[in-house]
Amino acid sequence: MDLQKIIPYRKLSLKELLVPENKFMALVAIVLTALFLIGVMIYLVHGHHAYGVTREHPWGLLIAMYIFFVVSSTGLCIVGSFGDVFGFKDYMAVSKRAIFGSIITILSGFAVIAFEIGHPVRMMIYNVISPGLTSAIWWMGTLYGIYLTFMVIEFVFLMRNDMKRAKIFGLIGLLVGLAAHSNLGGVFGFLNARVVANGVFYPTYFILTAFITGIYLIFLMYGYKYRGQPFPEDVAKALTNFAKIQGLLLAILMFFETWKMLTGVYGGMPERADTIMHILHTKSFWLGEVLCGMVIPFLVILKSKGTAIKSMVWASFIGMIGIFYMRYDLVHDAQLFPMQTLKIREYQLPPSFVDYFPSLTEMMIGFGGIGLCLILYFLGTKLFDLDSMPEHH
Amino acid sequence: MARYGMALDYKNCINCKACEVACKEENGVLLGADKHRIWVGVKEIEGEFPLLSIASNTFMPSQCQHCDNAPCEEVCPTHATYYDENGVVRVDSDKCILCSYCMNACPYDARYVDDRTVTVDKCNFCSDTRLARGEVTTACQATCPTKVRIFGDLDDPNSEISQVLREREHFTLKTHLGTKPKLFYLI
Ligand code: SF4
Numbered sequence: 412m413d414l415q416k417i418i419p420y421r422k423l424s425l426k427e428l429l430v431p432e433n434k435f436m437a438l439v440a441i442v443l444t445a446l447f448l449i450g451v452m453i454y455l456v457h458g459h460h461a462y463g464v465t466r467e468h469p470w471g472l473l474i475a476m477y478i479f480f481v482v483s484s485t486g487l488c489i490v491g492s493f494g495d496v497f498g499f500k501d502y503m504a505v506s507k508r509a510i511f512g513s514i515i516t517i518l519s520g521f522a523v524i525a526f527e528i529g530h531p532v533r534m535m536i537y538n539v540i541s542p543g544l545t546s547a548i549w550w551m552g553t554l555y556g557i558y559l560t561f562m563v564i565e566f567v568f569l570m571r572n573d574m575k576r577a578k579i580f581g582l583i584g585l586l587v588g589l590a591a592h593s594n595l596g597g598v599f600g601f602l603n604a605r606v607v608a609n610g611v612f613y614p615t616y617f618i619l620t621a622f623i624t625g626i627y628l629i630f631l632m633y634g635y636k637y638r639g640q641p642f643p644e645d646v647a648k649a650l651t652n653f654a655k656i657q658g659l660l661l662a663i664l665m666f667f668e669t670w671k672m673l674t675g676v677y678g679g680m681p682e683r684a685d686t687i688m689h690i691l692h693t694k695s696f697w698l699g700e701v702l703c704g705m706v707i708p709f710l711v712i713l714k715s716k717g718t719a720i721k722s723m724v725w726a727s728f729i730g731m732i733g734i735f736y737m738r739y740d741l742v743h744d745a746q747l748f749p750m751q752t753l754k755i756r757e758y759q760l761p762p763s764f765v766d767y768f769p770s771l772t773e774m775m776i777g778f779g780g781i782g783l784c785l786i787l788y789f790l791g792t793k794l795f796d797l798d799s800m801p802e803h804h
Numbered sequence: 805m806a807r808y809g810m811a812l813d814y815k816n817c818i819n820c821k822a823c824e825v826a827c828k829e830e831n832g833v834l835l836g837a838d839k840h841r842i843w844v845g846v847k848e849i850e851g852e853f854p855l856l857s858i859a860s861n862t863f864m865p866s867q868c869q870h871c872d873n874a875p876c877e878e879v880c881p882t883h884a885t886y887y888d889e890n891g892v893v894r895v896d897s898d899k900c901i902l903c904s905y906c907m908n909a910c911p912y913d914a915r916y917v918d919d920r921t922v923t924v925d926k927c928n929f930c931s932d933t934r935l936a937r938g939e940v941t942t943a944c945q946a947t948c949p950t951k952v953r954i955f956g957d958l959d960d961p962n963s964e965i966s967q968v969l970r971e972r973e974h975f976t977l978k979t980h981l982g983t984k985p986k987l988f989y990l991i
């Protein structure tokens with residue numbers, strides 16, 4: 412079978428792969444990937460004991476990083492769809508890169524979550540033979556599996572410049588991706604026990620922040636590609652448009668967040684109001700989520716009306732740090748309030764918020780996932796022509 | 805089939821922890837594992853010495869509430885958590901993938917990770933041990949010196965638990981969440 416016939420790729424010499432043009436990025440990618448592997452080895456020896464998670468706080472950094480990656484994937488899928496699914500010509504230039512990005516980010520997410528789920532192999536078996544249809548995790552996992560399949564098929568057709576088929580598979584991929592992603596929000600929304608998470612907020616918020624993340628990432632990809640050079644006209648045009656959309660999206664996000672916090676504290680509902688007040692007293696919320704994730708990029712867009720795309724690259728880098736904090740806080744905040752029924756005064760411990768800090772192993776695997784992503788991206792840019800525009804028939 | 809529940813005459817509890825020991829022995833819970841399966845909550849004495857309010861010092865045994873509408877069962881992606889024919893909420897350790905979703909969903913902090921099977925476990929009313937052998941009591945109930953625990957079939961109007969629930973006022977924990985616990989605290 413000739414792979415070339417299925418998906419056109421460049422034949423590479425080993426030298427091209429081993430001598431990357433940017434030594435710094437290569438070093439970052441290799442170090443992070445090495446940390447990932449070391450973390451995995453520690454996990455394989457010690458199991459969950461190598462993590463900082465506890466009975467009271469069963470989900471930690473790895474769940475946050477998984478969400479971080481799949482939000483990125485859904486976001487890039489939305490961004491990529493503008494050109495190839497919806498046929499907006501201005502955005503065509505970024506489609507291939509965005510769709511490729513959506514595939515590698517979700518693969519990195521799966522790599523991270525594989526070491527958080529206690530029995531990933533068993534999961535694949537029993538997800539199929541005894542599906543828990545009332546479980547948001549079941550839907551999320553299953554839909555993401557289907558989504559990945561469609562995204563890969565879409566990418567293959569994109570590379571073959573078969574825009575008609577790419578469009579069909581892209582559309583299905585997008586719809587399944589949105590369903591999967593809102594189900595990931597539902598994983599938290601379904602938690603009756605956790606009053607700050609429970610409700611309709613997260614499923615919609617996940618889609619919104621995915622779109623925002625996708626735009627940040629597309630800026631990072633092109634900012635890196637054209638570092639020190641001017642952007643080509645078509646890319647610049649797409650990016651300027653995306654910057655404007657991003658301004659609107661960030662405004663909506665700030666509006667969402669404001670109302671979440673206001674409804675959270677209003678009426679002083681036990682548990683909920685206490686938890687929200689606690690969140691409002693943390694630096695990771697104000698500096699991480701609000702300042703990095705929303706305000707700085709928003710001001711950059713506002714100041715230039717979206718035209719300062721070089722500054723937007725830096726703003727997007729800061730924005731992604733903010734997005735990380737959004738994911739981390741989301742997971743952590745849901746578990747802040749102790750569930751300990753009737754154990755409250757035991758050993759005279761006053762009721763307090765549940766503590767959690769990621770262990771070194773969790774950090775190695777979680778942040779190491781970024782290394783996997785960078786290596787896959789490097790391979791992708793070498794193997795595939797992610798820039799050529801499809802010919803119009 | 806029965807619909808098992810438990811009534812707790814918690815004001816009789818003297819915090820001797822015999823139930824915890826019996827449960828560990830019966831179900832093979834690792835020694836030293838704190839608050840696994842069942843535990844006794846302690847409400848400390850209120851007031852400053854010497855003006856202590858002795859009556860404020862109460863002990864409340866707790867455990868999985870065997871919710872009729874169990875969030876842990878609803879969120880489990882692989883049906884590892886299920887209702888058995890007696891309405892007991894059980895975990896099938898062969899199917900559990902340790903996603904910990906149920907631990908997050910349980911409002912009663914009743915679940916823990918068993919270090920031997922590396923899956924989630926919790927109280928199952930001795931379904932694997934005593935009930936499986938055809939006995940009709942749980943280890944904790946059988947051992948309690950002050951008869952705090954009354955275990956039995958809620959659907960059988962003549963069972964001791966049904967009678968006591970008819971006669972005495974009782975409450976359930978976090979009732980507002982709609983989980984319909986089958987553990988009843990007698991007033
Ligand atoms: S108390 Fe918790 S573990 Fe027990 S049935 Fe209810 S939700 Fe499930």
Ligand code: SF4
Pocket residue numbers: 876879880881882883884885895899900901902903904905906907923924
């Ligand atoms: S940890 Fe096990 S029992 Fe709990 S939800 Fe996941 S698969 Fe089900």
